[in-house]
Amino acid sequence: MDILEILRTALQQALGPQAIVFALLAIGLNVHFGYTGLLNFGQAGFALVSAYGLAVTVVTFGAPFWLGLIVAMIAPLVLAVILGLPTLRLRADYLAIVTIAAAEILRFVAGAVETKDVFGGSNGLSGFAGPFQAANPYSKGVDLGIVAFRRDDLWSLTVGWALVAVCCVLVWALMRSPWGRVLRSIREDEDAVRSLGKNVFAYKMQALALGGLLGGLGGLFLALKQASVVPTNYATLMTFYAFAALLLGGAARVLGPVIGAILFWFLIAGLGSFFRQSAGADGWIPTVIMTDTQASLIRYIVLGLAIILLMIFRPQGIFGDRREIAIDER
Amino acid sequence: MSADMTDKTDKTDKTDTGPAGLVGVSTEPGAKKPDPILVADNIVRTFGGLTAVDVDHFEIQRGAITALIGPNGAGKTTFFNLLTGFDQPSSGTWSLDGRSLKGMAPFKVARLGMVRTFQLTKVLAKLSVLENMRLGATGQRGERFWAAPFKGLWGKQEAEITAKADDLLARFLLDAKREDFAGSLSGGQRKLLEMARSLMVDPELVMLDEPMAGVNPALKQSLLGHVKSLRDEGRTVLFVEHDMDMVRDISDWVIVMAQGKIVAEGTPGSVMADQRVIDAYLGAHHDTDLSELDEEKLEAEVEAEIAQEEGSK
Numbered sequence: 001m002d003i004l005e006i007l008r009t010a011l012q013q014a015l016g017p018q019a020i021v022f023a024l025l026a027i028g029l030n031v032h033f034g035y036t037g038l039l040n041f042g043q044a045g046f047a048l049v050s051a052y053g054l055a056v057t058v059v060t061f062g063a064p065f066w067l068g069l070i071v072a073m074i075a076p077l078v079l080a081v082i083l084g085l086p087t088l089r090l091r092a093d094y095l096a097i098v099t100i101a102a103a104e105i106l107r108f109v110a111g112a113v114e115t116k117d118v119f120g121g122s123n124g125l126s127g128f129a130g131p132f133q134a135a136n137p138y139s140k141g142v143d144l145g146i147v148a149f150r151r152d153d154l155w156s157l158t159v160g161w162a163l164v165a166v167c168c169v170l171v172w173a174l175m176r177s178p179w180g181r182v183l184r185s186i187r188e189d190e191d192a193v194r195s196l197g198k199n200v201f202a203y204k205m206q207a208l209a210l211g212g213l214l215g216g217l218g219g220l221f222l223a224l225k226q227a228s229v230v231p232t233n234y235a236t237l238m239t240f241y242a243f244a245a246l247l248l249g250g251a252a253r254v255l256g257p258v259i260g261a262i263l264f265w266f267l268i269a270g271l272g273s274f275f276r277q278s279a280g281a282d283g284w285i286p287t288v289i290m291t292d293t294q295a296s297l298i299r300y301i302v303l304g305l306a307i308i309l310l311m312i313f314r315p316q317g318i319f320g321d322r323r324e325i326a327i328d329e330r
Numbered sequence: 331m332s333a334d335m336t337d338k339t340d341k342t343d344k345t346d347t348g349p350a351g352l353v354g355v356s357t358e359p360g361a362k363k364p365d366p367i368l369v370a371d372n373i374v375r376t377f378g379g380l381t382a383v384d385v386d387h388f389e390i391q392r393g394a395i396t397a398l399i400g401p402n403g404a405g406k407t408t409f410f411n412l413l414t415g416f417d418q419p420s421s422g423t424w425s426l427d428g429r430s431l432k433g434m435a436p437f438k439v440a441r442l443g444m445v446r447t448f449q450l451t452k453v454l455a456k457l458s459v460l461e462n463m464r465l466g467a468t469g470q471r472g473e474r475f476w477a478a479p480f481k482g483l484w485g486k487q488e489a490e491i492t493a494k495a496d497d498l499l500a501r502f503l504l505d506a507k508r509e510d511f512a513g514s515l516s517g518g519q520r521k522l523l524e525m526a527r528s529l530m531v532d533p534e535l536v537m538l539d540e541p542m543a544g545v546n547p548a549l550k551q552s553l554l555g556h557v558k559s560l561r562d563e564g565r566t567v568l569f570v571e572h573d574m575d576m577v578r579d580i581s582d583w584v585i586v587m588a589q590g591k592i593v594a595e596g597t598p599g600s601v602m603a604d605q606r607v608i609d610a611y612l613g614a615h616h617d618t619d620l621s622e623l624d625e626e627k628l629e630a631e632v633e634a635e636i637a638q639e640e641g642s643k
Contacts, residue, residue, distance in 0.1 A: 170479065178470045178488065179478035185454045185465050191416065192452035192524075196466050196531055197440035198473070206475050 002277065004146070010270030011147045017225045019265045020160035021047075024218030025242035026249070026257030027167050031211035033243075034251030035175060037187030038208060039096040042083070043242050045103030046212040047219025048234035049075040052110055052119060054220060055229045058128035060118050065131040069220075076216030080209035088204045100236065111231035119231075126228035132159075133227070156225045163221060164258060167214055172254045174210075183207055184252070215242075244307055250317025259319060267306070271299035352391055352583055357596035359585075360387035367392040367535055367566050368413070368444070373422035375405075375412055375590075382408045383419070384590045390535075390583075395557060395567040397577045397598070400587035401611045406570045407449055409587065410539055414446045415439040426535065441468065443534035447541065449570070451520040453527075455513030459504055462512050462523055463495035464488070466530025495530060502526040503552065518545040522553070529560075536560060538569035542576050554580050574612070578602065586611065 013019065025043050032038040053075035057068035083102055087095045110119045119125065136155040141148060149157060174180050182203050185193045190200050223229045241264065242257075249260025278285045279295030290298065310317070355361055366389035375383040383405040390396045398406050411417035413424060415436035423432050426444050440446075454462050470491070471477050472484025499505045502522045507515060512523060525541055541557070542550055550573075557580055560567050571577055577584060577598060584601040586594040588610045594601055601607055 173479035173481075174475075177478035177481070178464070178472035178484060179475055181457070181461055181465055182473055184457060184461075188454035188456055189452045191436075191448070192454060193465070194416070194436040195414070195440055195446050195448070195452070196527070197437050197445070197468055198465075199435075199437050210475075 006270055006273040006277070008146055009273040010266045013269035014262045014266035015147065015157070016149075016265070017153070017156050017160060017222070019261045020157070020164060021218045021222045021225075022242050022245050022264065023164050023258045023261035024167060024221060025215045025238070026246040026261050027164070027171060028211040028214030028216075028218070029242050029246050030251060030253075030257045031171060031183075031207055031214060034246065034253070034256070035180065035187060036183045036204060036207040036211075037092065038088075038204060038211075039092050040099045040208070040211065041096045041236070041239055042099030042101075042103030043212075043215045044219075044234045044236060044238035045099065045106045046076040046079060046215035047222065047238065048103070048106050048110060048231075049079050049219075050216030051219040051223035051229045051234070052125075053216075054223055055120075055125040055128050056118060059120070059125045065128070068128060072216065072220045073213065076212040077209050080212040081205070084205045084208045088201055088208065100239075103234070103236065103239065107231050107234050110229075110234075120229075122231060124228055124230035129224050129227035132224045156221075160221050160225070163217060167217065168254055168258060171214075175254065179203075218242075244303070247307060247317055248310065250319035253317070253319040253321075256317055256319045260317065263318070264303075267303055268299060271302055272296065275299060352394060352597070355391075355583075357594070357600055359592040359595055360385075361389070361595060363389045363391040365392045366390060368424070368426055368568070370413065370424035371422060373409070373412055373419050373424060375408055375417065375419045381590050383412060385409065385422075385587075385592055388424075388585070388592060390566065390568055390585075392566050393561065393564055394582040395561050395569070395580055396583045396585060397581035398568060398570045398585050398587060399572070399574075399577060399601075399611065400593075404587040405590040406587055407539055408590075410446060410537060410570065414444060414537065416446075440531060440533075443532075444537065445528045445531045445533035445535070446537040447521075447524045447528055447539055449539040449543070451517070451524050453512040453515065453520045453523050455511065457512055458509055459499065459507045459512050459515070459523060460492070460495055460509065462527055463499060463530055464491050466527040467491040467494070468531055491530075498526045498529055501556065503549070518549055521545055522549070525553070525556070533565065535566045535568065538567065538571075540570055540572065542571055542573045550576070574602070 025047060028046065029040060029043055032040040032043075050072045053072040054068040057063045057071045058065055079102070083095070083098055087098045109115055110124075111122045112119075113121055115121075133152060133155075136152060138151050138154050141150040142154050175183070182193065182198055185198075186200055186203060194200050219234065222233065242261075245260035245264040246257045247260070248263055249256035249258065275290075275295040275298050277283060279290045280287070280292045283295075285295075314320075352363065355363060368388075368390045370385060370388040373383055373385045373388070374381065398409070400406055408417065412419045412422075413431070415431065415434050415438070418433065423430060425431055426439075426442055429442065431439055431442075431444075454465070457465070470484065471487055477483045496505065496508070499508060502525070504519065504522055504526065507519065512520070515523060521541055521544060525538065528536060538557075541553060545553060554576060557567055557569070561582075569581075581598055584595060584598050585592055586601060586604075586607050593610060594604050594607050596604070602612065
């Protein structure tokens with residue numbers, strides 16, 4: 001077994017574009033769930049409208065790239081208002097139901113045959129990322145010994161991690177402020193916050209929009225990196241991966257979602273590589289127990305188990321504060 | 331204890347003559363007050379077939395401490411919820427300082443200066459005691475989204491808020507718990523924190539829902555002092571309470587609710603002598619004259635007897 005190869009695969013993914021996408025999605029979910037207590041199961045929908053906002057503006061309507069970026073930033077805000085207006089006055093679980101449904105509706109609309117002229121159907125849209133690739137200042141890729149990145153990947157990573165850093169600083173600055181205090185208080189008890197004269201609905205809307213925008217940046221980055229948008233990328237699985245990353249890292253911590261996303265992809269890729277080498281004809285696991293196909297899937301079982309164990313033994317995640325969880329609320 | 335005693339005798343005199351501002355007010359249910367801060371008319375709230383609240387007319391006097399008492403299920407808390415916007419009545423109008431509160435969101439009611447606490451305390455468990463207090467301050471610049479990331483815009487105000495919070499925490503004997511999570515406080519301390527937090531809003535009218543439930547006797551004395559000092563600061567207090575000692579001790583006026591209606595009101599002395607109130611709520615054996623000192627004497631006697639019995643064994 002080649003341990004270096006496992007490590008290489010794991011690191012490549014942990015530092016790569018996938019980790020960036022899910023870090024951004026999870027930072028958004030952290031604002032929703034970690035700080036405000038809003039259960040958004042449709043983060044993929046926010047990513048979708050942002051990615052398609054760029055693609056449709058540029059490809060379908062032939063508008064300039066910068067206008068596409070602006071549309072990509074506004075689209076998740078609009079979605080937040082549309083979802084929030086009817087549901088934020090209701091109990092938390094309604095938002096969860098509505099967001100997951102909305103994300104699925106958006107995905108089906110984007111992939112539908114009837115809307116092919118606008119959204120490109122199940123093949124999606126491409127050919128909008130030219131200006132992004134053209135802005136690449138690197139002349140060649142980089143080889144760090146154990147991991148190497150090609151020229152275009154290096155550019156994506158630079159932009160992506162810079163974006164993650166900016167988002168983290170923004171979340172940090174917001175959450176240490178009285179504004180952040182109101183959000184955390186809403187998470188604890190809405191009625192108490194109302195009784196002190198705060199407009200809970202307005203704050204929840206702001207939190208939903210901010211978290212949605214951050215998630216949208218994740219979708220936008222994915223679109224730019226791949227230079228295409230495909231509806232299947234924005235399935236519910238995307239949201240749940242982001243939630244897994246958030247819980248792994250620790251909710252209500254600025255760096256929790258980032259570390260979580262890195263770790264999530266490290267484990268997914270590392271375990272994948274490990275089982276690929278272990279199973280099959282030349283592996284040490286006999287085919288009676290595990291075949292090649294099973295080996296590629298077992299990592300999800302292991303990861304699921306890991307998250308279950310984490311929730312039982314360290315519910316605050318890796319970065320969470322034990323004291324915050326230990327308190328018996330009622 | 332002696333200071334407390336003289337205080338009590340003062341009160342007894344007061345209840346006989348009627349407190350200032352409330353002298354000569356009729357003791358009919360729904361009586362008009364000389365200077366009402368809160369006026370409610372025809373408030374009806376039904377849950378299905380059950381009428382939880384049905385109040386024809388209700389006024390509370392500005393600057394006075396009014397107690398709302400009544401048996402369990404009388405609709406006191408529901409009435410509180412209705413007045414503060416946390417629940418909407420089936421019909422009725424009510425106003426604070428002549429400003430209608432009908433259909434107004436709870437946070438707007440609070441901004442007008444009418445702040446409530448809850449029967450089941452609502453502390454923000456995973457925030458520190460100090461953060462709980464700071465949240466209560468109104469008009470915070472740093473609570474606006476665009477100003478929030480820039481500490482320069484709200485840092486100074488935050489320091490002022492913190493000073494005010496520390497002052498209140500010291501008054502409520504919670505200063506030692508300043509940095510602790512509110513979730514680690516005991517039930518009685520949570521009551522204190524909630525009351526202190528409501529004062530961060532600088533309310534004109536404070537509505538306390540069972541402030542004494544679960545608070546130990548020593549703390550109770552200081553809480554009574556706090557409530558009285560609210561009146562001295564010119565605030566109005568309306569509270570729901572089952573602790574008759576407290577009601578007798580600090581309230582200027584008592585309103586009795588039963589089955590959703592106001593059945594009696596008046597000074598503490600007159601209400602507690604009212605046969606209907608005794609029947610509906612207090613019970614025939616409640617002893618209005620048993621002061622705490624007497625209770626202590628009685629307890630001491632009983633303890634002495636027990637000790638004697640044990641000694642003779």
